[in-house]
Amino acid sequence: MLPNMTLGFEIYISHYVETDLLENPLIVLSGRNKNSPNYSCRREGKAVAVLTGSSSTSAPIGTLLDLYKFPQFTFGSFDPVLSNQEQFSAVYQMASKDSALALGMVSLMLHFHWTWVGLFITQEDYGMWFLSELREETGKNGICLAFEHMITYNAIPNFSNDALAHQKIMESSTNVIIIYGDIEFLLSFILKLGDFLITGKVWVMNSPYDDVTLSKRYFLLDSFHAPLFFSHHHGNISDFTSFIPTSNYSKNSEDIFFPKLWIRAIRCILIKSDCTKLGHCLYNATLDWLLGHIFDTAMSEESYNIYNAVYAVAHALHKMLLHHTEEPPVDNEQARTFLSSQLHPFLQRIQFTNPVGEPVVLNEERKLEAEYDIVNFWNFPEGLGQRVKVGKFCPAKRQLILFENLIEWPVGITETPQSVCCENCGPGFRKAPREGKDPCCFDCAPCPENEISNATDMEQCVRCSDHQFSNTKRNHCLLKAESFLAYEDSLGMALACMALCFSAFTAGVLGVFIKHQDTPIVKANNQTLSYILLISLTCCFLCSLLFLGRPHTATCILQQTTFAVVFTVAVSTVLAKTMTVVLAFTVTAPGRRTRQLLVSRAPNLIIPICTLIQVTLCGIWLGTSPPFVDTDAHSEYGHIIILCNMGSIIAFYCVLGYLGSLALASFTVAFLARNLPDTFNEAKFLTFSMLVFCTVWLTFLPVYQSTKGKVMVAVEVFSILASSAGLLGCIFAPKCYIILIRPERNSLHRLRERSQSQRNKP
Known part of the structure; x- marks a missing residue:
């Protein structure tokens, strides 16, 4: 490239004072040591391009140079403001875009679980742009900024501002602090804050700060020891590395x-x-005597940008010269003079591969996202000054690679530091936000019953499914055990034994009555109805067994219907016996209708009629909404209750209500006939038996409604057994006593004597 042509350069020191900032650009345009706007006092050729550093100087200079369409290359950090082509059409930024820098830093925070970080940032426009990017990324990933302190770059020390920044650091509980700005801002910040002793903080920066060490003295403790910084990845220029030691x-x-x-x-x-x-x-x-932290032979990021800028100018000049060479010459044409503004068409299309083998593109729309090297600055013991690459971040793949064993942490930190506002909430707890605080500041609340959290810092506890329950630590769901009133349970076994014993005892009473069926006491109490009552009571005791064991569809249907029908038979039999007694004592003259009813045994028709009504009600129940097997996973902790759902609760209470009305009618009639005189009058016994029956079932209703699971079933079984035993004991116990123990009272002669004595009583 550029045969018979050499590129030269002039160096101008940029002034920090804003009023003098444009002095050197005017000298470049007007001539050496001259400052005459719109005039060129140069005798030699003009410069073709200008290289500028930080954005604080590039933007004002660019505004001036843009008037002359003078190419300007910035080798400092990428500034989105300079990307405005309408305002800075002649500016070319050599640095790669930092659009993924915020994502890279957040990825580093997530890797180390740092959720509570501080931020010092330049107040320039590009600093505000980075702040918006960082806020967006931190908001997505649950990272909070403990503080955001903006600083205006100023070369003159300001102790009050420096003390305020130091106070921010010391008062904050964060152990990780991000610093973002250009090289000048970082140098100024670190030099100023270096006068304060700050230990135990991890510093994350966007650029290396090697030059700071040139001004540092050798202290054992360094406030900015072992920082991590993100540097644009670029290859190493071997020619430069080999040239320096030979100088x-x-x-x-x-x-x-x-x-x-x-x-x-x-x-x-x-x-x-x-x-x-x-x-x-x-x-x-030679320079290879110097320590690495004083002069690093590896090319810095800004030097690499300058390197690419010079090559970009060379390529553009080369293409422009070739373009004019190919044009046909004009007669008597004088030597061509080139203006710097003529480079723009070639610069805008420039795309080449530098000697390192990396592509260089000036068009920002075609620039690729930069990859970042994560570098750790080893400087312990003081003076080591070694930059060590400890990882990289690839935005295209959103991939962070770190070699943690290479990272040197600040003095006083022996293991990976933590930086959180609050301690993590372990399994069994959830994060409860503090009102008016950042989301990263929270309290740890235990999970409610039957909810778990099996990870750290869960926002909400997870409810266990219906077939599971939480353990005591609330960090794991366990399978619930099935619960029902089984025969193997002590309660179920006791109820089953009671049912079998009572049914056997009832069968024994029936055998006694059959054996002594010719005795007066059996004949006097309507032996047919007594047989029916004893058989129905036996069935009542046995039907309680349907409530034990694992429920099935068949048992669920038979439980309530069988219970309702057999108890209806038993209660209607008691009503028939009571009506028989009443009719027997109201007969005073032969031929009366009452006597005909008694002789024809009309009261016995009460049993089939009442039973038929109950069977009809049960049939309607089964036809509309029959009982079915159901589960209850909430009533009993740690258990799934297997139960029989009534289907239609209205039908269930109708059946139970009908049975209760029969019992009440039987009790009323028996109560009215309790004082009728006769030796074997059982009206008193019937009254007492129905009183026991009604008391049991009136007590059953509220207890049944207030219990769940197997206890509810046990209550119903116990009520069946108690009410049946009440009927058996109150009605038949006195008769069995006379038949078996006092047989002398079970004779016709004794019956006449007792009847005569009762008539003679006043």
């Missing part, structure tokens, strides 16, 4: 770079008569 200085050297470097590095004495020469220093020394 040396001599006593008569006119290059002032080497003496100044040695003065700052090893504090040599400068000879006053000649400021470019050294006094008490070795001669013919």
